Amino acid sequence: QVQLVESGGGLVQPGGSLRLSCAASGFTFRNYAMSWYRQADGKERELVATINTAGISTNYHDSVKGRFTISRDNAKNTVYLQMSSLRPEDTAVYSCRVQYTNWWGQGTQVTVSA
Numbered sequence: 001q002v003q004l005v006e007s008g009g010g011l012v013q014p015g016g017s018l019r020l021s022c023a024a025s026g027f028t029f030r031n032y033a034m035s036w037y038r039q040a041d042g043k044e045r046e047l048v049a050t051i052n053t054a055g056i057s058t059n060y061h062d063s064v065k066g067r068f069t070i071s072r073d074n075a076k077n078t079v080y081l082q083m084s085s086l087r088p089e090d091t092a093v094y095s096c097r098v099q100y101t102n103w104w105g106q107g108t109q110v111t112v113s114a
Helices: none
Strands: 004-007 010-012 018-025 034-039 044-053 059-060 068-073 078-083 093-098 108-112
Touching: 004 044, 004 093, 018 034, 018 108, 034 068, 034 078, 044 068, 059 068, 078 108
Parallel strands: 010 108
Antiparallel strands: 004 018, 018 078, 034 044, 034 093, 044 059, 068 078, 093 108
């Protein structure tokens, strides 16, 4: 069955960095665009970043442009989100998704706080 397992979240100070990973299985990973979403307490889930099948084209939410980088390694069936210059407002549960499907990971918590 399809599985998406996020890792790499945790507690960091403002200005710090984290790299999230999403390990995929149960489908032909390289044939699908991937995305990262986040949901903060009391807020609706929002799209953070997307990446096409070959990893050539990416898109970002305005709030993370210049700070976050999405990438993928099709040989490892893994998509990444490198997060830098983190801010308290980045605090959220981050989830990966196979774009245009209902296939979601369970999410990993990112908390940015002094």
